[in-house]
Amino acid sequence: MREENLIVSVWRGDGEQGEYVDYRVPREESQTVLDVVTYIQRKIDPTLSYRFSCRVGMCGSCAMTVNGKPRWTCRTHVSKVAPDGKLSVGPLRIMNVVKDLSVEMSDFFEKWVRAEGRFHPTKTRYDDFDAIKPADNKRKIASAGIECIGCGICYSGCDVVAWKAEYLGPAALNRAWTLVNDVRDGGQIARLNAIAGDAGCHACHSQQGCVENCPKHLNPTASIAGLKRVTAFAALKGGLK
Amino acid sequence: MRGSHRSHANYWAFGLHRISGILLALFLPIHFHVLYLAVHNDSVFDEFVYWAESPLVKVAETVLVVLLALHLTGGVRLLAIEFFPWRDWQKTIVAVTTGLSLATGLIFLLNVI
Amino acid sequence: MSASKIQVEARLWLAQRLSAFVLALGVIIHLVTIVYAVRGGLSASEVVDRVGGNLGWSLFYGIFVVAVAVHAPIGLRAILNEMTSLTSRRVDLLCFIAATFLVVTGLRTVLAFHHLRVG
Numbered sequence: 001m002r003e004e005n006l007i008v009s010v011w012r013g014d015g016e017q018g019e020y021v022d023y024r025v026p027r028e029e030s031q032t033v034l035d036v037v038t039y040i041q042r043k044i045d046p047t048l049s050y051r052f053s054c055r056v057g058m059c060g061s062c063a064m065t066v067n068g069k070p071r072w073t074c075r076t077h078v079s080k081v082a083p084d085g086k087l088s089v090g091p092l093r094i095m096n097v098v099k100d101l102s103v104e105m106s107d108f109f110e111k112w113v114r115a116e117g118r119f120h121p122t123k124t125r126y127d128d129f130d131a132i133k134p135a136d137n138k139r140k141i142a143s144a145g146i147e148c149i150g151c152g153i154c155y156s157g158c159d160v161v162a163w164k165a166e167y168l169g170p171a172a173l174n175r176a177w178t179l180v181n182d183v184r185d186g187g188q189i190a191r192l193n194a195i196a197g198d199a200g201c202h203a204c205h206s207q208q209g210c211v212e213n214c215p216k217h218l219n220p221t222a223s224i225a226g227l228k229r230v231t232a233f234a235a236l237k238g239g240l241k
Numbered sequence: 242m243r244g245s246h247r248s249h250a251n252y253w254a255f256g257l258h259r260i261s262g263i264l265l266a267l268f269l270p271i272h273f274h275v276l277y278l279a280v281h282n283d284s285v286f287d288e289f290v291y292w293a294e295s296p297l298v299k300v301a302e303t304v305l306v307v308l309l310a311l312h313l314t315g316g317v318r319l320l321a322i323e324f325f326p327w328r329d330w331q332k333t334i335v336a337v338t339t340g341l342s343l344a345t346g347l348i349f350l351l352n353v354i
Numbered sequence: 355m356s357a358s359k360i361q362v363e364a365r366l367w368l369a370q371r372l373s374a375f376v377l378a379l380g381v382i383i384h385l386v387t388i389v390y391a392v393r394g395g396l397s398a399s400e401v402v403d404r405v406g407g408n409l410g411w412s413l414f415y416g417i418f419v420v421a422v423a424v425h426a427p428i429g430l431r432a433i434l435n436e437m438t439s440l441t442s443r444r445v446d447l448l449c450f451i452a453a454t455f456l457v458v459t460g461l462r463t464v465l466a467f468h469h470l471r472v473g
Contacts, residue, residue, distance in 0.1 A: 197360040197364060198363045198435070202367040209249070211251075212246075212251070212252075219327065221322065232365070262426070262430075265426070266430055273463045280402075280463070280470060286401075290397060306385070309384075352392055
């Protein structure tokens with residue numbers, strides 16, 4: 001027998017002060033966690049703050065901590081995470097809370113920049129296109145990590161980020177690894193210097209929380225392992241500055 | 242389904258690796274020291290062996306063997322992640338490494354009693 | 355982080371992994387030897403008979419000690435940096451002392467065994 005109502009504890013407050021407040025939300029068929037949060041804001045308390053956009057798992061803006069784990073709420077069914085009808089919804093760990101369920105993500109995205117997560121072009125508009133075959137090994141490695149939506153779930157579920165504020169984290173390093181395998185990119189030396197060391201890939205302990213929680217089923221642990229090898233051997237040869 | 246970002250096999254494996262590493266690092270100087278004393282004086286070693294006959298010490302030794310085996314198998318697991326192609330059966334690998342470690346402890350225990 | 359520090363960090367990481375490869379082999383041999391040695395009871399004369407003055411075993415334990423003296427302090431360094439409020443400078447000093455201590459006490463024991471002549 002299904003419960004008529006869900007009991008939903010939602011974090012209300014900012015990073016310094018706040019508490020979990022219980023709400024009763026009617027149980028619906030095929031209900032997602034984002035539906036539940038939206039119901040609370042529309043029908044019970046319009047002052048509830050949260051972030052969402054696409055509702056179909058593309059934009060990466062609706063990540064929250066659901067029953068203890070970081071999840072994308074728009075694609076997380078209530079039936080999957082709360083078969084007993086009890087739900088707790090909080091902001092993502094590690095990032096500062098702006099209000100209620102909205103977190104400050106600038107550190108997270110600044111680390112992408114710090115990890116040289118941008119493409120360094122080597123050609124101009126007058127040059128011909130590079131021909132990169134889909135079966136090319138490096139192309140395959142890059143493709144494996146390219147579908148990141150920047151939701152911050154891996155980052156929020158990583159203890160190394162929690163222990164080391166300066167650690168670049170799984171998402172930024174995964175992004176860097178896709179570019180290391182982009183043969184068109186001209187910024188490789190700067191990138192290797194940016195992602196090596198104890199604030200970079202060598203801090204990772206392969207705990208694999210990122211692999212476990214990534215809603216896109218990407219594998220940052222494997223990407224970071226690739227970076228570890230490349231940078232350590234570069235350091236051995238004196239290739240790092 | 243309550244839990245945390247830590248409730249998965251590879252995080253527990255990380256925890257075991259860290260704890261076993263710390264305990265082994267603390268044990269190592271004692272190990273070196275006792276052996277050094279033993280070289281100079283057979284009786285020290287044999288006194289130590291006599292002390293080690295007590296069941297409690299045998300259990301403690303078994304724990305040490307399990308710790309060493311856990312750190313070995315967990316370490317090989319980590320080296321495989323970092324230096325070899327990725328395998329998708331990570332949880333099975335954790336199960337195998339833990340199982341091998343417990344089996345090693347049992348082999349030691351049954352041989353020592 | 356200064357650029358040369360990155361170089362050091364990456365090399366420390368590699369040193370810990372390379373020593374881990376050595377230790378993996380060493381620990382397997384060590385575990386097998388332990389089980390072999392404890393069968394029928396452990397005694398000083400048995401250990402001395404096996405290891406004392408034997409160049410092969412002395413080399414094995416010598417390499418084993420050096421590998422662990424590289425491996426363990428780098429691991430402890432990461433743990434102390436992550437889980438304590440000690441400054442990284444202080445952690446480096448502690449781990450350097452730990453490495454030196456392990457090499458000295460370990461090799462001292464190996465040499466003592468090597469110089470034993472079983473009569």
